[in-house]
Amino acid sequence: MRMHNFLKLFKGEMVRLVKYNILQVSFAVTVLWLLVIFLIGKEQAPVFVPLFIFMDAAVMTIMLIGAGLFYEKQENTIKTLMITPSGYAAILSSKLLAAVYLALQSTVIISVFAYFLFDVAVRFVALYGFIIIITLAHASIGYVFAARAKDFNGLIAMVGMYMVLFAFPSIFFALGALPETFDYLLFISPTHASLRLVNYGFAESVPLWQLGLGFLYLVVLTVVLMVFMVAPKYAETAIRE
Amino acid sequence: MNKVFSVRDLRFTYPKSEIEAVQGISFDVHEGEVFGLLGPSGAGKSTTQKILTKLFRSYQGTILYNGKDLSDYRNDYYEDIGVGFELPVHFSKLTGLENMQFFAQLYKQRTAIEPLLEQVGLLEDKDRLVATYSKGMKMRLNFVRAMLNKPKVLFLDEVTNGLDPKNARILKDQIRTFKEAGGTVFLSTHLMNDVEELCDRVAFIRGGKIVETSTPRALKIKHGQRSVTVEYYENNHTQAETFDLDGLADNAAFLRLLKEKKIETMHSGETSLDEIFIKVTGVSAHEDA
Ligand SMILES: Nc1ncnc2c1ncn2[C@@H]1O[C@H](COP(=O)(O)OP(=O)(O)OP(=O)(O)O)[C@@H](O)[C@H]1O
Numbered sequence: 374m375r376m377h378n379f380l381k382l383f384k385g386e387m388v389r390l391v392k393y394n395i396l397q398v399s400f401a402v403t404v405l406w407l408l409v410i411f412l413i414g415k416e417q418a419p420v421f422v423p424l425f426i427f428m429d430a431a432v433m434t435i436m437l438i439g440a441g442l443f444y445e446k447q448e449n450t451i452k453t454l455m456i457t458p459s460g461y462a463a464i465l466s467s468k469l470l471a472a473v474y475l476a477l478q479s480t481v482i483i484s485v486f487a488y489f490l491f492d493v494a495v496r497f498v499a500l501y502g503f504i505i506i507i508t509l510a511h512a513s514i515g516y517v518f519a520a521r522a523k524d525f526n527g528l529i530a531m532v533g534m535y536m537v538l539f540a541f542p543s544i545f546f547a548l549g550a551l552p553e554t555f556d557y558l559l560f561i562s563p564t565h566a567s568l569r570l571v572n573y574g575f576a577e578s579v580p581l582w583q584l585g586l587g588f589l590y591l592v593v594l595t596v597v598l599m600v601f602m603v604a605p606k607y608a609e610t611a612i613r614e
Numbered sequence: 615m616n617k618v619f620s621v622r623d624l625r626f627t628y629p630k631s632e633i634e635a636v637q638g639i640s641f642d643v644h645e646g647e648v649f650g651l652l653g654p655s656g657a658g659k660s661t662t663q664k665i666l667t668k669l670f671r672s673y674q675g676t677i678l679y680n681g682k683d684l685s686d687y688r689n690d691y692y693e694d695i696g697v698g699f700e701l702p703v704h705f706s707k708l709t710g711l712e713n714m715q716f717f718a719q720l721y722k723q724r725t726a727i728e729p730l731l732e733q734v735g736l737l738e739d740k741d742r743l744v745a746t747y748s749k750g751m752k753m754r755l756n757f758v759r760a761m762l763n764k765p766k767v768l769f770l771d772e773v774t775n776g777l778d779p780k781n782a783r784i785l786k787d788q789i790r791t792f793k794e795a796g797g798t799v800f801l802s803t804h805l806m807n808d809v810e811e812l813c814d815r816v817a818f819i820r821g822g823k824i825v826e827t828s829t830p831r832a833l834k835i836k837h838g839q840r841s842v843t844v845e846y847y848e849n850n851h852t853q854a855e856t857f858d859l860d861g862l863a864d865n866a867a868f869l870r871l872l873k874e875k876k877i878e879t880m881h882s883g884e885t886s887l888d889e890i891f892i893k894v895t896g897v898s899a900h901e902d903a
């Protein structure tokens with residue numbers, strides 16, 4: 374991987390986030406979350422803020438990566454990037470880093486807002502660290518989905534399935550609607566691992582083994598998906614017309 | 615002559631496809647020449663270009679680039695080549711210049727962008743969003759994109775497609791200039807015109823197979839009839855007569871025509887490349903296979 378090309382590619386991604394209004398839309402969504410937090414009030418804020426942040430880093434990232442891939446395929450710009458001396462590793466990493474930036478931006482805004490205005494307890498360093506790996510894992514999932522989906526609607530359907538199968542159970546669990554035993558069952562789910570990490574970031578007491586395992590699970594998932602599924606198929610996915 | 619590419623028994627099948635898109639083709643591309651890959655729609659031209667530019671890596675057969683296996687080259691291969699795609703390849707919400715600047719910075723060797731834009735008549739539009747460009751402007755920008763890194767080898771897929779004659783002329787002149795400066799060109803097209811004007815050698819491809827490799831001139835001689843047809847005006851209408859090219863200078867009937875009749879047209883019977891295209895590939899150049 375060429376480091377200087379990676380930085381240029383990342384800068385290009387950031388410029389395009391602005392030119393294609395993605396940064397602005399992401400910011401608007403964050404403001405929307407803030408409004409919702411304002412409406413639900415101090416009492417409920419500690420329960421819901423982690424959920425919003427989780428949704429942003431998980432579901433929004435899948436959508437961003439998936440939609441981005443479809444859009445770039447339409448503009449044929451991936452092809453012309455792939456015939457530069459950059460290498461797929463640098464190209465993919467630059468996109469992952471841009472996704473991380475977006476997720477961090479919302480997380481920082483929401484967490485600071487919640488901490489100062491709604492007295493929500495936050496472990497800032499842990500939260501931001503965990504958001505990075507959560508975003509990376511979901512960006513990888515986004516690529517896997519986009520490679521399998523025929524078009525954007527197909528992608529939306531897959532995200533829907535993913536929500537029903539993985540995200541909703543974790544959210545219900547977080548809201549206390551499911552019995553304790555689900556904590557173990559759900560641990561094979563990336564969303565559950567993510568949610569537990571976010572919970573810890575909001576000063577909930579999470580057993581150390583859960584933190585370790587959850588973190589490890591997301592790291593392994595990211596590496597396995599990126600190295601064995603996304604990167605080898607990237608050219609094929611990106612060029613397919 | 616130095617071989618830039620040496621391709622032997624190249625085969626490629628798209629994933630989930632039953633038939634091979636490229637079915638065992640072999641050819642050489644020599645240094646400093648314009649090599650044309652000519653064939654009807656769906657013949658496998660773009661597929662071949664994508665393999666040679668390492669976008670598709672799971673092919674069978676061998677490809678040597680400057681004598682070394684193409685798969686042994688790393689990313690540095692891309693410093694050497696410029697690729698002009700069949701369809702526009704730009705970020706629509708960036709300006710033409712912003713697009714070119716973004717791609718140019720990824721290469722070690724770069725050329726000044728604005729003179730290139732000027733040469734293809736896009737300098738005035740450099741600060742407009744590509745979304746507002748016409749198809750022909752986007753295709754000219756594609757060419758600029760291909761030239762950004764001062765390539766040694768230029769791949770061009772249907773460069774003149776969708777361009778008006780004036781803009782097609784501009785690009786053809788650019789290609790000729792590139793060749794005169796020592797560059798090698800791999801050109802895919804279904805347009806006879808391009809081949810006739812630009813190519814030193816041409817391979818006809820059809821259904822994933824190369825059916826004939828030759829020079830435009832040799833093809834004409836081989837497939838053409840050596841004759842001349844003279845149209846002349848007589849008795850209030852046009853008449854035509856055909857003569858053998860051999861021994862024409864001593865052909866009394868022909869000479870008499872020239873002296874005595876009002877000649878309207880005179881055409882030598884080397885078959886046009888358009889006709890050869892149909893003859894060799896069995897398909898008309900503009901009809902879909
Ligand atoms: N992504 C793909 N998946 C499956 N088959 C494909 C794909 N792309 C092309 N093909 C098939 O491969 C064959 C060669 O296609 P290719 O695009 O190389 O043709 P071409 O000569 O460039 O045609 P054109 O002049 O229309 O651009 C065609 O039969 C086409 O249907």
Ligand SMILES: [Mg+2]
Binds near residue numbers: 659660661700771
């Ligand atoms: Mg083509």
